[in-house]
Amino acid sequence: MMRGPQIALSVGLWALLAASIVLAVTFGPADISPHEVWQTIAQHLGLPVQSGVTRLRDAIVWELRLPRVLVAAGIGAGLALCGAIMQALTRNPLADPYLLGLSSGASFGAVTFLLAGAALLMPVGAFLGAGAAMALTLLMTRLLGGATPSRAILAGIAVSALAAAATSFLIFWSATGDSYREILSWLMGSLSGTTWGDAGIVTGAVLLLGLPMLLAGRALDAFAFGDNAAATLGIDVVRLRWLLLGATALLTGALVAVGGAIGFVGLIIPHVVRLGTGSRHRLLLPVAMLLGASFMIWTDTAARSLFAPRELPVGIITALLGAPIFLLVLLRYRRAT
């Protein structure tokens, strides 16, 4: 099935991801040697190693850095996958998980729970918000006369604007003292303070929702030639489209619940991958996931290390890197056509 270059590519990307995880955990404000970091992790994994670091340094490696690196990898992979699928489903190169209002809805749900004093239930709020935004988008699409890509996008824009306005109103109305700071850094997207629980949510969502979505690569290739062409190939177009949109909504909700609204990853990673692999989805989807994971690990490592002991919301870095990359991608597309 796979040709030589593809095998080399996937081996290379898996190696990049593994190296990213192994190296990223050695970076951070606390001055811990790479040797101590790996010994600590090995000890926790049950290997016969004694790391000998203090209780707190052990906690820094095992409770702070490793779950955060894994969360970054999962969010990067998930966002890139969602972006690639949205772009294929809507045949809109500008589509990404935020297009259908899911991210704004998730933000609204999370901020509502945060301001109501239920900070621990924030992920539940994000799930509910993303689900409500998805339902509203679907309903509006139906009211507009049925599911076409452009109608779904228009409905998504309306829902997104509504949820963003509601979020702004909540912040304006409820923020007391300096509590707005927490909300703003969360809306910008930040992986500060992620725990093993978060890592469980993100990894679970990527495995349970993301991997089945990979199987749709072949059908998505048929979509590229139009709904009729796909239908003649024996694909239940309507059913598959809504299945994929629903899965994307759930996955986005899980990712936003943990990391907030991290922008540009879902938009640029699929485009960058297309430049290298072409637009066949069977290859594009897994490659985008792997590259997105490594990209997110390094941007988050920069966010937590560059300005220590300060922390920067990682969404600022993904936007700073993402916007110029996106412009370059657009220019190359223009030259290619």
Added chain:
Amino acid sequence: MRLSFHLVALAGLALSVAPAWAQTSYPLTLDNCGVAVTLAAAPERVVTIKSTATEMLLALGLGEKIVGVGFQDGPVPEPWAAAGAGLPVLAEKLPSQEVVLEAEPDFVYGGWESNFAADGVGERPSLTELGIASYVSPAACRSVKPVKLSFDGLFADIAEMGTIFDVTPAAEALIAEQKAELAAIVPDSRGLTAVWYSSGTKAPYVGAASNAPAMMMTALGLDNIMGTVDDGWISASWEAIVDANPDVIVLVDAAWNSAAQKKTLLAENPITSQLDAVLHERYLVVPFPASEAGIRNVGATADMAAQLAALTFDQ
């Protein structure tokens, strides 16, 4: 005999002249956070934004001049509670410019520079055009970097407020009282480190090197683990805090983020629960309005000194 007579006469002269020296001559021009403020006379109708501004005027006995307050951080404490009880509240949050103008102030005194925004009480130049003087708590200045806050700087701010309102004797009395209370505080000599935890959960907002938290921690004899960053407050990383493992954690008690909530969070989080200060519950609690530069800093420092003295570190 003649000499002592002269001395008595001189002393009498000095006493009769002293109030005249203290009197403010108007028009008064002063530089406040990069803005030249000119006052034709002592302000008579004042709007205060934030608790620090309100409490400053109450402490100087100027409560009668306050025609409106906005964005108060909590109840006015003793001994000014009675004076602060009947103040007209313009807004629970930041009042808009129109609401402020309706109170017809001649002086708007803001605790944060950001209060003076177009979508807040109005930008300072536009207030000036309307003949309304504006004043920002000097320690809260952002457009001009303020010098590192010290208690002497704070007393100079009180003196400046005395000059503005021509109540220098009251300001001097307040400064003398605060200096005496400050002098009575014995800095802790155990060489303890501390972090000033203001708010935030995922990225904690903590006191850095240059504002009220640093000033109070220094007076308490505490070594601020974030004292290397030249800023008032910063969004810090938990990793840096855990790595430093401070002996004591100062918890800011705000209505929206109470000390009790912070204690729960610290104890439940798998990483912060490992900190020595959390394991042994070595906390100092400071009310939010007293955690920003103002007349409550000295009292809050004395209170925290007592809390600190009660903590033991023999485990």
